[in-house]
Amino acid sequence: MSAVPHSRPDPSLIRATPGIAITRSSPGQAQLLPPALMALLVSLHRELEPGRQAQLQARRQRQEFFDAGGLPDFREDTRAIREGDWQVAPTPAALQDRRVEITGPVDPKMVINALNSGAKVFMADFEDSTSPTWHNLLVGQRALIDAVAGHLQFTAAAQAGKPAKHYALKPFEQQAVLLVRPRGWHLDEKHVLIDGTPMAGGLFDVAVFAFHNARALMDKDRGPYFYLPKLQSMEEAALWETALAHIEAALGLPQGQMKVTVLIETLPAAFEMHEILHALRDRVVGLNCGRWDYIFSYLKTFRRHADKILPERGQVTMTQPFLKAYSELLIQTCHQRGAHAMGGMAAQIPISHDESGNEQAMARVRADKLREVTAGHDGTWVAHPALIPIAREIFDERMRRPNQKDVLREDVLVTGEDLIRPSTGxxxxxxxxxxxxxxxxxxxxxxxxxxxxxxxxxxxxxxxxxxxxxxxxxxxxxxxxxxxxxxxxxxxxxxxxxxxxxxxxxxxxxxxxxxxxxxxxxxxxxxxxxxxxxxxxxxxxxxxxx
Missing domain, CATH: 1.20.1220.12 (Malate synthase, domain III)
Known part of the structure; x- marks a missing residue:
């Protein structure tokens, strides 16, 4: 992948750490990015960047194969992994019950509201719901540092006749468990140049968060925990394993201390779920049905295939055969290996001015969550706090234990053709x-x-x-x-x-x-x-x- 164009760094911003330069400046930046962290970023980049570029090239070659008419399929060279008898490492106590998770960006108000929301887990998102301006990234990292320390607060200024409003965290025992989603392998952090080239955005996100919070979270038996996005292969998963092990060694953490959940949100990854779990088996705790990105990946994979054009977005629901197959195969794979199988996002927002329209929207949420828990998912995602009670009620009624990893779904028989059959509409x-x-x-x-x-x-x-x-x-x-x-x-x-x-x-x-x-x-x-x-x-x- 070609590097994102970047400006010449201001000489005053070049750190004492050899090889690294920051091209932007923000208040408090020196405290957030101290020399020891800068040295970690340099070592991470130098170890991981060749492998990252190799995997990005592998993506391009894979897409060329698809553009020429090729189809994804299960790998013959990894059959032994799929057919082997193995399990992932035990799930930490804090992640045994994940029945409702809320996601959102990393601004202070969102972090407070999400941690206070009553969800079991909050995924703080540096990826799809954060525009990665340098300001947003640093504000988000500071918000998470303060949240882990227990003293994050935020005051919304008075406006339009509304008084100022103050936000503060509930006691730690009442907060959601924090997971952090870094950016995917394809995204650079153009403001951090190492040996003259941008480092991987995801490595920056994880390293900064872990440097400041790993010890405190470990002492609380809360991780640190991460969601890994947009993987396409077991080799990309293995690259994350190398990165996380590198950070653990640099910070003096036990190997495997940092746990991960992987989003299966690309079509190629759906054919390598066993392999991805195996590559991360000492730290992975689950897979997630990232439904929206998965639909995007289906479209992108088959962009040149006239027989696989999908109808408009509203008609491509999880009841469509190819999405149902993907969801059920994920459940079967995870439970066979002792991992959580997380459901997908309910993106609805309550409609305040239309009672009938709101009830129809909430009915769609209920039906979706009932489908998930009945199929065997161990938890689900929501985008708005008002959906938490709806999702929780459905999972509480149908899943009276922390998870349902004992539901093996041995009845599921999914072929490669099932995973790529297009929906009609x-x-x-x-x-x-x-x-x-x-x-x-x-x-x-x-x-x-x-x-x-x-x-x-x-x-x-x-x-x-x-x-x-x-x-x-x-x-x-x-x-x-x-x-x-x-x-x-x-x-x-x-x-x-x-x-x-x-x-x-x-x-x-x-x-x-x-x-x-x-x-x-x-x-x-x-x-x-x-x-x-x-x-x-x-x-x-x-x-x-x-």
């Missing part, structure tokens, strides 16, 4: 226009520093924007794709939809990132017209922030 005009709106509004907010955006009573993050953007590209570049009303999906339709969008959105001052709408429209137009599908939306967008 239509593309309506509303579906096409909805994809354009979601992508533009999310991009505008992301460029403005906000990575988690409520749109039409759904909490949208990078994963859902990726679905919208990738579907648009695939529909536009395939032959003879039409809306349900017979209108051809072509660049004329895209242009007219983009042109009409600002008027449809109304006052940009009332929208997150409203000042970036025109820039977002131009970027979506550019990405949609490109002959090649850009690997990740956040790669070109990252060059436009900071």
């Amino acid at each position: 239509t593309i309506t005009r509303a579906g096409f226009e909805g994809n354009v709106e979601v992508c533009v509004r999310y991009l505008a907010a992301w460029l403005d520093g906000n990575g988690c955006v409520p749109i039409h009573w759904l909490m949208e993050d990078a994963a859902t924007a990726e679905i919208s953007r990738t579907q648009l590209w695939q529909w536009l570049h395939a032959r003879d794709i039409h809306l349900a009303d017979g209108t051809a999906i072509d660049f004329k339709l895209l242009a007219s939809t983009l042109q009409a969008l600002p008027g449809k959105l109304g006052d940009p001052g009332q929208l997150p990132g409203g000042g970036k709408i025109d820039e977002a429209i131009a970027l979506l137009d550019e990405l949609s017209r490109s002959d090649e599908l850009t690997e990740f939306l956040t790669l070109p967008a990252y060059q436009r922030i900071d």
